[in-house]
Amino acid sequence: xxxxxxxxxxxxxxxxxxxxxxxxxxxxxxxxxxxxxxxxxxxxxxxxxxxxxxxxxxxxxxxxxxxxxxxxxxxxxxxxxxxxxxxxxxxxxxxxxxxxxxxxxxxxxxxxxxxxxxxxxxxxxxxxxxxxxxxxxxxxxxxxxxxxxxxxxxxxxxxxxxxxxxxxxxxxxxxxxxxxxxxxxxxxxxxxxxxxxxxxxxxxxxxxxxxxxxxxxxxxxxxxxxxxxxxxxxxxxxxxxxxxxxxxxxxxxxxxxxxxxxxxxxxxxxxxxxxxxxxxxxxxxxxxxx
Amino acid sequence: xxxxxxxxxxxxxxxxxxxxxxxxxxxxxxxxxxxxxxxxxxxxxxxxxxxxxxxxxxxxxxxxxxxxxxxxxxxxxxxxxxxxxxxxxxxxxxxxxxxxxxxxxxxxxxxxxxxxxxxxxxxxxxxxxxxxxxxxxxxxxxxxxxxxxxxxx
Numbered sequence: 001x002x003x004x005x006x007x008x009x010x011x012x013x014x015x016x017x018x019x020x021x022x023x024x025x026x027x028x029x030x031x032x033x034x035x036x037x038x039x040x041x042x043x044x045x046x047x048x049x050x051x052x053x054x055x056x057x058x059x060x061x062x063x064x065x066x067x068x069x070x071x072x073x074x075x076x077x078x079x080x081x082x083x084x085x086x087x088x089x090x091x092x093x094x095x096x097x098x099x100x101x102x103x104x105x106x107x108x109x110x111x112x113x114x115x116x117x118x119x120x121x122x123x124x125x126x127x128x129x130x131x132x133x134x135x136x137x138x139x140x141x142x143x144x145x146x147x148x149x150x151x152x153x154x155x156x157x158x159x160x161x162x163x164x165x166x167x168x169x170x171x172x173x174x175x176x177x178x179x180x181x182x183x184x185x186x187x188x189x190x191x192x193x194x195x196x197x198x199x200x201x202x203x204x205x206x207x208x209x210x211x212x213x214x215x216x217x218x219x220x221x222x223x224x225x226x227x228x229x230x231x232x233x234x235x236x237x238x239x240x241x242x243x244x245x246x247x248x249x250x251x252x253x254x255x256x257x258x259x260x261x262x263x264x265x266x267x268x269x270x271x272x273x274x275x276x277x278x279x280x281x282x283x284x285x286x287x288x289x290x
Numbered sequence: 291x292x293x294x295x296x297x298x299x300x301x302x303x304x305x306x307x308x309x310x311x312x313x314x315x316x317x318x319x320x321x322x323x324x325x326x327x328x329x330x331x332x333x334x335x336x337x338x339x340x341x342x343x344x345x346x347x348x349x350x351x352x353x354x355x356x357x358x359x360x361x362x363x364x365x366x367x368x369x370x371x372x373x374x375x376x377x378x379x380x381x382x383x384x385x386x387x388x389x390x391x392x393x394x395x396x397x398x399x400x401x402x403x404x405x406x407x408x409x410x411x412x413x414x415x416x417x418x419x420x421x422x423x424x425x426x427x428x429x430x431x432x433x434x435x436x437x438x439x440x441x442x443x
Binding site for chain 1: 316317318320328338364366367397398399400401402403405406409412413414415417418420421422424426430431434435437438439440441443
């Protein structure tokens, strides 16, 4: 009996070592973790050599640079409201968690615009908020920006040559602290990366395909969150009317609004929203925004 | 004979422990929840680089063990790392080079930000810190979602 027990234990051990512990179910876990990570990689299409932590530090500097050009709002009630909408939408996104989390802030300018800094800080201007007519449209704008972060579009704006230089500086050593000369080189690359992203966000805009993808992703996010996906279409139509008068801002950095409307035509998922819920959202939007 | 059984069992236990899957927290801070839901009760708080043992997978959530706490954490808050390739680039199927892997968590870090700040004192990092400190508590988010007839994630 004892011999049989010993034989059984050895057999179990052998099986475990040969199969990578499939008998414990751990092999499956490993496989699934791999799959889950691959999905995350697929959503974060920019295969740039940058970790979430690095993206966070780049994003902080981009945000600081934007705050050099725009005034941050001190309206706590509006900031809280924008954060509540933004967090609700972000939690339904492909990447509900980033290294430093999602943060939403309002910029005091009449310019109609919004910016997604790498890592999760999103700015929306007072002018943009005024252009929206209800909470669902405001959610549509924030969802569009959340998708830019999910897809790491900001990071993708960094010139590839900078990565080659960064790799040269860092090499393959395990050390995390650099010599003053190495830090100097990295700061220079950091500075260049921030300029690349700032120019894309504020001056040149993302590519047409990135903007279309952000609009399409926003439709999905709105539906998942319980907002009306049709709000993006109604917002873009109002933007087309109001934007003609204002010029600049989002119209300077985004594809033609009529092209964006055409791109999302027929792509909005069907969603059911109760009249009572819409009334509740409209009431809080009116009390805070107007 | 008894000794052989005990040694075998100990060996088996150690082998299982070594082969257990662990993931590393990649967000500054996060929580282990009682259920696989964003707003379920918090079982434990974790921070960047904490190692969690994966017990099972439920959709987008991992059931993990952290110290004495067992609960759930969302898959995007963690990543699987290996000793040879730490960071994002050890993700299975990511197909990145070894040199890219070496960059993970190193290139742009607090040391670089500190140097950048001292070079550019005009940059308003204090405002960015204020933005990051503006936290809306979970409870407010759940009430907001419920009152607006929205979908609880």
